Amino acid sequence: MSVPLYDPTGVEPRSATDEQRAEGPLARTPDGHWMVLGHAEAVEVARDHETFSSAVSRFLQVPNGLDGAEHTAVRAATDPFFGPEEMAAFEPALRRIAHDLVDELIADVGPAGTEVDAVSAIGAVFAVRAQTAWLGWPVELEGELLQWMVDNHEATRSGELARTAEVAQRFDAIIDSVLAPRRELGDDAPEDVTTRLMRQRVTVSSEDGEPTGERPLRDEEIVSILRNWTGGDLGSIALCTGVLLSALATMPPVAERLRVGSYAEACAIVDELLRIDDPFVQNRRRATCPVTLAGHRIEEGERLIIHWTSANRDERVFADPDRFDPEGNAPHNLVWGIGKHVCPGRPLATLELVVLLQELLAAADVTPAETVGLRSLAPTGGWSHVPVVLSPRG
Template identity: 55%
Template sequence: MDRFLTPEALAPFRERFRRVAAGLVASLPRGVAVDAVSQVGVRFAVRAQSAWLGWPADLEDRLVDWVAENHAATRSGDRSWTQRVAESFDDLIRSVLEPRRGAAHEDGADDVTARLMRTEVNGRPLTDAEIVSVLRNWTGGDLGSIAHCIGVLAHHLATHPAVQDHLRSGVPDAEIDAIIDEILRIDDPFVSNRRVTTCPVTIGGAELPQGARVKLNWTSANRDEAVFGDPDAMDPERNADRNLVYGIGRHACPGRLLATLEMRIAMQELLAATSSIALDSQRPAERAVSPVGGWALVPIVLT
């Protein structure tokens, strides 16, 4: 599936993402508080992902509602609720796939979803279950992640006007990407993952047997004073090769290029269309509750 996520494969979507971001930013009110998570992050994530996959715009509200319920279920720790939410997303995906198998889509549609449906692995087409699984991982994982990342980025910009000014001055895409990565290292919204050891291992003086369940706290690791010194000090160049926002090794996020492209464009359009991004003085930002990271609410005022 990596071929869908290469720089070459993503290049045609840059202008589509830019139109999505520009349209959203233009619709936001000026001089009053807007929530950078729900009104900016979630809406942009849903619209950008739909543009990438070729999904209909009328799914937007369903996807937005699903993101909210998924976060609530995750916070609750109720596995039965989480399972129901996951199943409802699979149903949503099937509702997108089914019409594409009918006469209305026998016209050679060539969006990402259509190409995925035509993909063969080891000489055979993907099964329905495999297609749903891929789309679930691409979409279910990306929507909430991008929304929370944009919340973190907006909060950082609002509390660091000098960074806003620097980015507005016109900097190369590579530098913007590095700054985005570093902001997310400082305030990593991806809290943790679980793993199982495949052999006996010693980590930090602790001996773990094969089959031990391990919780990796990425947020803590990205703020390790032994590695980064002052974890709040921004140094994109120095910290890049130790940044764990997107994981490491075989479990590194395959959608990193897509996520970075979306976030870069969202930040560029937000900064280009404003002279100031500030926190709302009347309502404080609210942290998300573990196991969700980042911010649940970031009221900002755009001027």
Template identity: 45%
Template structure:
């Protein structure tokens, strides 16, 4: 018998949007697999999310009408493309990128005011994410401003839920990438040896990658990078501004930053959710879902599940890293996790090393992001810099 469920909650209600994390905590305990008109099925518990991640035969990643390489694919297709992509994030390539990453971080921190207030997201976090992605891909500085404006329009269209505007913004981004591919083909042997050029020379299944496939790969890397890295920086700095003892401990002991970053981003997720679709009828969390049911895996809830982590807001070193779903799990675990960890470690090392104190400005309280974004679209700080 098909279930025709009534809504269990409204993800767009003021009480949810006012504090997403707290709302997801309530749902995890009240209705761990919940239906809504907006998101269809939302999965809140760690165990249920892990079940979905590990059963890709039942819970498919092919949720979009548009090609998404390899995020929107299932095995065996996903396996082939994933094998092509993983070498781009090999440890030696990530390590080789550290000096470039550090140079960008140092420049941006040094450009901050010596005293007074700073709006972190616009003046620092978003700029770091943009410049670091362009550097990794080998894109010219001339692309910084167009991408900066594009990221703003994409954010606005996504928050507004305007599908036509979102589609137009996506098409605009694709145009940038196709233009870069065209210029590199015209350059011939003079084209630089970087990530974008290497993608042009990749083959799969005995044929070259198509432009559509390259654009999809680059879109997935770039859209995720710009939004998530910027959100992560905002979350990290906000947390340290509100926990001065930990802030000072990390300033004095930067070797503690890697586990501290993962733990802070467990407490406050920079990425709210990912989507799946059922391939057959299934029961999960006491609810029956028919084939074709759409799910949202709520990372921002699963990573705070009391059954796994105890008190969700407790910061603790030494947690089992395999439980932390910051970068996902299973065959679709983020291939760029090591790169993201490097970028966040380096930027926080330089931010803390070049400041003596970070505090919030009570007169300008942080603005919380609303679904599907996370973090703080606006975060004003007062930074004490060494003389």
């Protein structure tokens, strides 16, 4: 069976894969990687973590680049940071941050409203303030982190290794600036998420999986976890905000449900809007043995890319991928991944997005602006710019 070619360079991931899927659920990139575009195939690869390893980078990536027992142990040590009690304790601070940002955006704005970019002026600023508050980082880092997000986005898109290495180093320096004072303070360090992570212990197991003891997280593991919790996800929250506000600006009844409905209903709306236009495009895997997927033989060592944006719009599962059906589509939604590596940050990301939308929609009507938006190009999805008009309510 011949394999269709898919070149992701410079394309808009959603429309490009909508076309590509007509040729089959699997494709090959010009550099020989497998693109997993179909829903069933994405689920198969993500669930079979023994055949499809996540150890794809030469850099330490905790937990996303780990496999097996090592991965399980780190997830067990870090998932509790996103537990229900943690989220409930953070919610009031988050609401204040969202409320203050909305105040800043619409203060002194007349009834005609003001045009803002939902990605850079709302999503990115909120993401940085929310994440720094959650981690206990100084507010003075806001400007530096915002600039870092812009540079990181551009470096990722450029595909130039030297640029991505430079922004990665800058981020590590930021992380070091928050860890160093805590190390010096020792027991007197502030009781926040960052300090608690530094003190967190991981279960150590024997080769047959029996727990044999505990050890502290190593410094490089702490840095990698914090990089994962912030570096990648600041951008994702900003992109999600763009996708959500671009949709809600044209769906007043759904915006109204977010204003008056329950938290559970709001989560379902967010999940479904992100399924339709998933800005968190892809993750990588490596085949650990020869395997057949969708009728194609994949050799040991070959690389695969799970394309969540495409899988979330596979017509074999979502007959009309653009149809908004939160309840009907929820069981098949892959926005947060599936399997062992499923997003641990989902409760936090969802809380952040819902609280932001609730606070924004309580204070303002959001309508499309005349300025045309700009779609993101691979490897990011969603929108780079989403101009919307915010008009203060009543």
